[in-house]
Amino acid sequence: MLKGGTIDRLKAVAPLAAVLLLALVLRLVGITSQSFWVDEGWTSWAISLGWREMLDLLAHDNHPPLYFVLLKLWAGAFGSGDLALRSFSVMCSLAAVASTFALGSLWNRTVGLAGGVLAAVSPPLVRYAQEARMYSLVTLLVAAAGYFLARMLEEKAGGNRRWWPWTLCMAGALYTHHLAWAAFGAQMLAALALSGRRESRRVAVLGGAAVLVLYLPCLPLTVRQVTVGRSMTWRQQVGVQDLAKDVWLFLNLGGGWGKALLTWGAALLTAAGLALGARSGKKRWGLIVLIACLPVLAVWSVQQMQPIYTDRYLLYVAPFHCLLMALGAWELAKLLDPGMPCRGRAGLAPWNSETHSTGMAPGLALAVLVALVIVPTSGALAEYYEGLGPLKSDFRAVAAHVEEAARPGDALALVQTAPPFLHYYEGDLPWEAFPGIGVEDYVSSEEEVARKLSRIARPGSVVWWIGHTWDISDPQNLVEAQLREHGVYWDELWWHDSPRQEPIRMAAYVMSDVDFGRTPRTALGANFGGQVELTSYDLQRDRAGIYVGLWWRALSRPERHYNAFVHLIDGEGEIVAQGDHLPVNPFYPIGRWEPRDVWRDEHRLALPEGVEEGDLGLRVGLSWGEEGEHQLPIVGESVPGRGWMGQTYLILPLESECQSSQAGCGGES
Numbered sequence: 001m002l003k004g005g006t007i008d009r010l011k012a013v014a015p016l017a018a019v020l021l022l023a024l025v026l027r028l029v030g031i032t033s034q035s036f037w038v039d040e041g042w043t044s045w046a047i048s049l050g051w052r053e054m055l056d057l058l059a060h061d062n063h064p065p066l067y068f069v070l071l072k073l074w075a076g077a078f079g080s081g082d083l084a085l086r087s088f089s090v091m092c093s094l095a096a097v098a099s100t101f102a103l104g105s106l107w108n109r110t111v112g113l114a115g116g117v118l119a120a121v122s123p124p125l126v127r128y129a130q131e132a133r134m135y136s137l138v139t140l141l142v143a144a145a146g147y148f149l150a151r152m153l154e155e156k157a158g159g160n161r162r163w164w165p166w167t168l169c170m171a172g173a174l175y176t177h178h179l180a181w182a183a184f185g186a187q188m189l190a191a192l193a194l195s196g197r198r199e200s201r202r203v204a205v206l207g208g209a210a211v212l213v214l215y216l217p218c219l220p221l222t223v224r225q226v227t228v229g230r231s232m233t234w235r236q237q238v239g240v241q242d243l244a245k246d247v248w249l250f251l252n253l254g255g256g257w258g259k260a261l262l263t264w265g266a267a268l269l270t271a272a273g274l275a276l277g278a279r280s281g282k283k284r285w286g287l288i289v290l291i292a293c294l295p296v297l298a299v300w301s302v303q304q305m306q307p308i309y310t311d312r313y314l315l316y317v318a319p320f321h322c323l324l325m326a327l328g329a330w331e332l333a334k335l336l337d338p339g340m341p342c343r344g345r346a347g348l349a350p351w352n353s354e355t356h357s358t359g360m361a362p363g364l365a366l367a368v369l370v371a372l373v374i375v376p377t378s379g380a381l382a383e384y385y386e387g388l389g390p391l392k393s394d395f396r397a398v399a400a401h402v403e404e405a406a407r408p409g410d411a412l413a414l415v416q417t418a419p420p421f422l423h424y425y426e427g428d429l430p431w432e433a434f435p436g437i438g439v440e441d442y443v444s445s446e447e448e449v450a451r452k453l454s455r456i457a458r459p460g461s462v463v464w465w466i467g468h469t470w471d472i473s474d475p476q477n478l479v480e481a482q483l484r485e486h487g488v489y490w491d492e493l494w495w496h497d498s499p500r501q502e503p504i505r506m507a508a509y510v511m512s513d514v515d516f517g518r519t520p521r522t523a524l525g526a527n528f529g530g531q532v533e534l535t536s537y538d539l540q541r542d543r544a545g546i547y548v549g550l551w552w553r554a555l556s557r558p559e560r561h562y563n564a565f566v567h568l569i570d571g572e573g574e575i576v577a578q579g580d581h582l583p584v585n586p587f588y589p590i591g592r593w594e595p596r597d598v599w600r601d602e603h604r605l606a607l608p609e610g611v612e613e614g615d616l617g618l619r620v621g622l623s624w625g626e627e628g629e630h631q632l633p634i635v636g637e638s639v640p641g642r643g644w645m646g647q648t649y650l651i652l653p654l655e656s657e658c659q660s661s662q663a664g665c666g667g668e669s
Helices: 004-028 038-048 051-058 066-078 082-104 109-121 123-129 135-154 159-174 180-194 198-227 240-253 260-280 282-303 311-336 360-385 395-405 418-424 446-456 478-486
Strands: 411-415 431-434 462-468 487-495 504-511 522-528 532-542 545-554 563-569 575-578 598-605 617-624 634-637 650-653
Touching (some): 004 082, 038 051, 082 135, 082 311, 109 123, 135 159, 135 282, 180 282, 240 360, 478 487, 478 504
Antiparallel strands (some): 522 532, 532 545, 563 575, 563 617
């Protein structure tokens, strides 16, 4: 028979156990239904290496090493399959839920339970608990640090022992993700602003200094990762309004696919938490507000100078946002409970509800949460489980297809797809990664592409090009240009089950020869506005269309983001087909090019049926304006006799000089 003390302890533990069970179930549902995507594949690749190789590879990554070190140890015990690697994130996420529960319980057991439930069902926390990446770990460490900081702020003299676990958690967060510096700054500011005693502020400074000392061994790696010149980025500048909206949808519904109308209840509770939460304890309220808001403001500030924003980088804000909503629900319930005292000192011990309620407020608070937040959240989770939210690219299916369709002697050209593809591929075909895994940001050297392809391709065999539709890894399409030049396009397949899924494309080329090298091109030397020179162009064909490669060189920093237009025109000058876009790709528009940058810009033209090529030509230039109504004039030419001076476009033959003869082939590359 259980004694009274044991029953009381079970009653105290039961709510947390129920919340963690709910969180566990939600994080295990469909955890292996989607394959690893590119970043998860990179994680799998990194931890499969030896320790020295892994640390060397991480030096070229843009994330600190702690997550990979812990996951490698985890994989040594539990294996490296999808479930094994993702389950580490599940455990981190469960601990983050428990930290949210514990921090909310510093108010009272209702706020603790409400915050824990909200964290348990939070779509972003569920989503990234099912991913083999570091986001759940950094969320746990920041949430745990917030709890220890809150305990220190509440305790009297002698409570400074809370600083050592805070120091360890905060240093661990910095070793996990670079943007945890925003959380560190927010918590340090909270510690200094909310500490009521000089002694506490002194210890706060010492604790912050201890974090920095612990981080010193990682500082050279950080400097290397954030200062290495990356001439191309895959992120774009995000305006203040768009960033705020995106962060809000992410924290409440897990991403921009959510319906903004469903967040009105969350907005009401968040506003109530911000406006009324101080009534239940100014220090704890101030701590939550600062940790929830300052990192977002910090990312916004940096975003104005350098595009770094990605919603998942702010996942560690989610537990504190859950607590703001829980606190808002509690304060609204107190207003609705006629028996609730208007003010009162909040108890510090977890689950000390007697001083806070006559009985109605806890039930009202939970009812408000269910009606305003949990029901809409459940809909967002259901969409996620049903595949109506973001879908990971299906590398599992692609690898299985290659194992079935490929033949001995074939080869694989993996363009930004090597880590996730090789995570599933069990065949033995030779392969090359473009760019090199963890070494290059993007494919930049035509000569290096030629060397890599010559190592794996054989005449008469098939080279399977496997890549994303994103043009950030091979923005100049140098790999496929080599395959077109020395092979015959055979066929292609696409894996794309939803508009919310990044497609994977597989194109097969039968090699005619393997004399890979510099792609033939025709020298032009057209100087557009003294800003950009079109040095040369190349032409290729296959069953899918005509490919025009324009080789641009920046003469100075271009004045704006010009659009490159390539028109296939008939003898009357009418457009038969066109391929207009920002040169290279939208993530590195022409207005960001530096002097002497040289890029190949490829335009695909689909030739309409029944149109003869004999009378066709190409009209090429740079334009701007909503309808391309402004065109940049040609002010000079480095190849004499072209006669383009003063024009705003070039007229080029559909057959380049390099295809009819070797005369005139050149241009810088």
